Amino acid sequence: MLSFFIRRLGQSVLVMLAVALLAFSMFRFVGDPVTNMLSQDASVEEREQLRENLGLNDPLLVQFSTFVSNVVQGDFGISYRNQRAVSELIAERMPATLELVAVAFVISLLVGLPMGVYSALKPNSWLSHLFQTISLVGISLPTFVTGILLILTFSVTLNWLPAFGRGDVVELGWWSTGLLTVSGLKSLILPGIMLGLFQVTLIMRLVRAEMLEVLRTDYIRFARARGLSNRAVNFGHALKNTLMPVITIIGLQLGAMIAFAIITETVFQWPGMGFLFIQAVNFVDIPVMSAYLILVSLIFVVINMIVDMMYYLLDPRLRADRASANSH
Amino acid sequence: MQRLMTFADDWHRFLDSDIFYSFRRSRITMVAAVVTLFLILAALFAPWIAPHDPFDVATLDLMNSELPPLWMEGGDPRFLLGTDSQGRDVFSSILYGLRVSLVVGFAGVLVAMVIGVGMGLLSGFMGGLTDAIIMRIADMILSFPAILVALLINGIALSFLSQEAMHESAIYVLVLAIALTSWVQYARTVRSSTMVEKSKEYVQAAQVIGLPPMLIMIRHVLPNVLGPVLVIATINLGLAVLTEAMLSFLGVGMPPTEPSLGTLIRIGNEFLFSGIWWVVIFPSITLALLVLAVNLLGDWLRDALNPKLR
Numbered sequence: 001m002l003s004f005f006i007r008r009l010g011q012s013v014l015v016m017l018a019v020a021l022l023a024f025s026m027f028r029f030v031g032d033p034v035t036n037m038l039s040q041d042a043s044v045e046e047r048e049q050l051r052e053n054l055g056l057n058d059p060l061l062v063q064f065s066t067f068v069s070n071v072v073q074g075d076f077g078i079s080y081r082n083q084r085a086v087s088e089l090i091a092e093r094m095p096a097t098l099e100l101v102a103v104a105f106v107i108s109l110l111v112g113l114p115m116g117v118y119s120a121l122k123p124n125s126w127l128s129h130l131f132q133t134i135s136l137v138g139i140s141l142p143t144f145v146t147g148i149l150l151i152l153t154f155s156v157t158l159n160w161l162p163a164f165g166r167g168d169v170v171e172l173g174w175w176s177t178g179l180l181t182v183s184g185l186k187s188l189i190l191p192g193i194m195l196g197l198f199q200v201t202l203i204m205r206l207v208r209a210e211m212l213e214v215l216r217t218d219y220i221r222f223a224r225a226r227g228l229s230n231r232a233v234n235f236g237h238a239l240k241n242t243l244m245p246v247i248t249i250i251g252l253q254l255g256a257m258i259a260f261a262i263i264t265e266t267v268f269q270w271p272g273m274g275f276l277f278i279q280a281v282n283f284v285d286i287p288v289m290s291a292y293l294i295l296v297s298l299i300f301v302v303i304n305m306i307v308d309m310m311y312y313l314l315d316p317r318l319r320a321d322r323a324s325a326n327s328h
Numbered sequence: 329m330q331r332l333m334t335f336a337d338d339w340h341r342f343l344d345s346d347i348f349y350s351f352r353r354s355r356i357t358m359v360a361a362v363v364t365l366f367l368i369l370a371a372l373f374a375p376w377i378a379p380h381d382p383f384d385v386a387t388l389d390l391m392n393s394e395l396p397p398l399w400m401e402g403g404d405p406r407f408l409l410g411t412d413s414q415g416r417d418v419f420s421s422i423l424y425g426l427r428v429s430l431v432v433g434f435a436g437v438l439v440a441m442v443i444g445v446g447m448g449l450l451s452g453f454m455g456g457l458t459d460a461i462i463m464r465i466a467d468m469i470l471s472f473p474a475i476l477v478a479l480l481i482n483g484i485a486l487s488f489l490s491q492e493a494m495h496e497s498a499i500y501v502l503v504l505a506i507a508l509t510s511w512v513q514y515a516r517t518v519r520s521s522t523m524v525e526k527s528k529e530y531v532q533a534a535q536v537i538g539l540p541p542m543l544i545m546i547r548h549v550l551p552n553v554l555g556p557v558l559v560i561a562t563i564n565l566g567l568a569v570l571t572e573a574m575l576s577f578l579g580v581g582m583p584p585t586e587p588s589l590g591t592l593i594r595i596g597n598e599f600l601f602s603g604i605w606w607v608v609i610f611p612s613i614t615l616a617l618l619v620l621a622v623n624l625l626g627d628w629l630r631d632a633l634n635p636k637l638r
Contacts, residue, residue: 144574148597262578282579289480293476296476297472301471
């Protein structure tokens, strides 16, 4: 068991190293970092000085290991565009993104779970068919189109909710939160719905499929034979066993939501990490780009790893397959 | 005449087939097929259907700017769906945008298919280290959301090219970004079916008579592993169109000089608050319709041809 954990950890470290190598080569080989950092009229000595300071004259392997050790210590360099430490920029923007994702996550659970359970318990009712249709439309409708429609309806036409920005925020130490003010909460509603909507579809389909599967099993039939009430069978036995795989997949989706927040943040001009990243792409601000990449990859890799290890701990049936699947 | 006969024969065989039967049974699939065909034809014949050329600056007249659609008060019979802030006909822009979106989508799927099938063949046929390297790269790409990988590729291309060069080559960068994010699925499928084919007698026979591996792969194995690939391609077309639209919407895709539907939505989005909603709504509806129809077709094809892929 320990060997599985160690192997899994090693894999994750390898992936992160590959991502770091990618980020490093972006910084090192795309354009000349010295030209990007200095103004047009810098002298040759200044250039050489900076080149030396950045360690660009060292062997590549040394440069890469310096890069990695800097990154591990949270030093991502200086942004080309606004000459500030990238780590600072990201720390500033992170609360906005995480709050948005959290709200979207809660929305998607509160809506998707009941929808899925209902359409599994009553697969032939008209409401279930309606849910199925909605979920198909939800998967096909581009998220930015949903966002634009939301803005047009609730901001432009009805004028109920704000269409951009975070509203008023309260500083709690380094964390700025929009959850404590009325305007902050109001600003979270539309982007939260937009980001959550795609997940609603996914959760609904997943819960429905899993639950239909569980409802067919023998222990459910026995529970019914024992004369348990419908409620006890459906929620006490079926739902409980449905949730295990659902929770893991939803956990994996958390990382995807952070990435998809890029689109939501662009539509609502939400001052989060994704918006920062898009601006960085447009201005070829490579330190910001590579920092965002490394950070999001890290979130992904860590979530993946935790899910794998949880599986291993919680479901003994998977151990044999997992071990052989990882050994080749 | 002879050829016409065999064609008619084939046609009747097709009408009798299981696939066509399941097609006729599903009304929603038929609607989706009609919508898809309609949109593809509209894009194909855009220069003849479109009442205006939205890129011919000479025909633009600022006097015509921000006109509402025909059926609203102040609508102009020349502009069916109204005009944007520069007097461009929204209907014509959509037709041309549809063209760009579909071209990028089809090209993206095609390139992804070529890369994926190639990698899958290589991986499955060679095995060993080649297989391990290709599959680990595939795993890595698959563990990140497509939009992030595509953005990254776009960002790297942007930093290599100047702004003008980027505008000219945007379409190639987009196709490449879409292809590099979606080849994995093809590669995995082809790899597993190649591994099955590899142990069959005809491949061993080809090896015994001394054919080079490259030739065996392409001439003998490839035709036998291609079936599921076409299904995946259909399913991925909707996804490719969607990815293109997202990137263009984020401002890293097609430039405003050669807009796709995504670019049109991005441009329209800037005028969201000035009340000219038709500039953003109609391209959005077109995009949603296209993706929905293609997805429905793909879903149906998957179920009809290969229930195992579900």
